[in-house]
Amino acid sequence: MELCIDTSTRYAGVGLTQDAAVIKSVTWHSKNNHTLELASTVAQMLEDAGTTVQDIQVIIVAKGPGGFSALRVGMGLAKGMAESLGVPLVGVSTLELEATHYFSETQSPLCPMLEVGRDRIAWSLYERSTDGWAQTMIEQVTTLDAMVDTVPKGTVFCGEGAYTTAAQLQESAKSSLMAQADEPLTRQISILSNLGLQQIAKGEPSDNTSMEPNYLRAPSITMPTASKPK
Numbered sequence: 514m515e516l517c518i519d520t521s522t523r524y525a526g527v528g529l530t531q532d533a534a535v536i537k538s539v540t541w542h543s544k545n546n547h548t549l550e551l552a553s554t555v556a557q558m559l560e561d562a563g564t565t566v567q568d569i570q571v572i573i574v575a576k577g578p579g580g581f582s583a584l585r586v587g588m589g590l591a592k593g594m595a596e597s598l599g600v601p602l603v604g605v606s607t608l609e610l611e612a613t614h615y616f617s618e619t620q621s622p623l624c625p626m627l628e629v630g631r632d633r634i635a636w637s638l639y640e641r642s643t644d645g646w647a648q649t650m651i652e653q654v655t656t657l658d659a660m661v662d663t664v665p666k667g668t669v670f671c672g673e674g675a676y677t678t679a680a681q682l683q684e685s686a687k688s689s690l691m692a693q694a695d696e697p698l699t700r701q702i703s704i705l706s707n708l709g710l711q712q713i714a715k716g717e718p719s720d721n722t723s724m725e726p727n728y729l730r731a732p733s734i735t736m737p738t739a740s741k742p743k
C-alpha cells in the first residue's frame with residue numbers, strides 16, 4: 514500500500530493506493546495552513562480506510578515546485594513517516610504530475626505551469642515522440658510573457674497555473690495560444706502514485722534524509738546578509 518501526499522499549493526490531496534489504484538483519497542483547499550490540516554487528514558483517512566500506518570509500504574510525495582510553506586509541510590511529514598516506518602520515500606515533480614494528466618488528450622507540446630508568487634510562473638515543457646512523452650525544457654521560473662515567448666508554437670498550457678492565469682494567457686500576443694484551463698484540483702492521486710511506482714520499478718535511488726522540496730526560487734523572506742566590518 515502506498516501513501517501519497519501532495520501539498521504543492523493550497524489545493525492539496527492525500528491518498529492511499531495499492532499498485533496505483535486509489536483505495537481512499539481526500540482533497541481540499543487550504544484556507545489556513547497545511548501544518549494544521551495535513552497530519553490530522555492523513556490520520557482520519559487511515560481510520561476511514563480501516564488501515565494503519567504499519568500497512569504503508571511506500572510513501573510518495575509531490576516535491577514541487579510550489580508554495581514554500583506548503584511544500585515544506587508535505588515533505589516534512591513524508592520524510593518523518595518514511596524514516597519512522599523504514600519504508601522508501603519517492604519524490605515526484607509537481608509539474609510532471611500536472612502534465613501527465615493531459616498526455617492522453619493531446620499530441621501537442623504540453624507546458625505545465627504553476628504560479629509561485631511575485632508575478633512569476635514555474636513551468637517546463639513536455640513533447641511527444643515515437644518513444645512517448647519526455648521533458649524537453651527544464652523546470653524554470655520566469656514571467657508569464659517570457660514563458661509564452663519561449664515555448665514552441667502550438668504548445669498547450671496546462672495545470673493549476675493555466676486556470677489561475679487564464680485571463681493573462683488569453684491576452685497573450687500569440688494567436689495560436691491554447692490552454693487546458695481546468696478548475697483545480699488538476700493533480701490526481703492515482704497519477705502521483707503511478708509516477709512514484711515507476712521510479713521504484715526503474716530502480717531509481719531514494720534517500721529519505723537528503724530529499725528536499727524543489728522550490729526553484731529563493732524564499733520571499735530571507736535572513737539578512739551579514740554586513741562587512743568597517
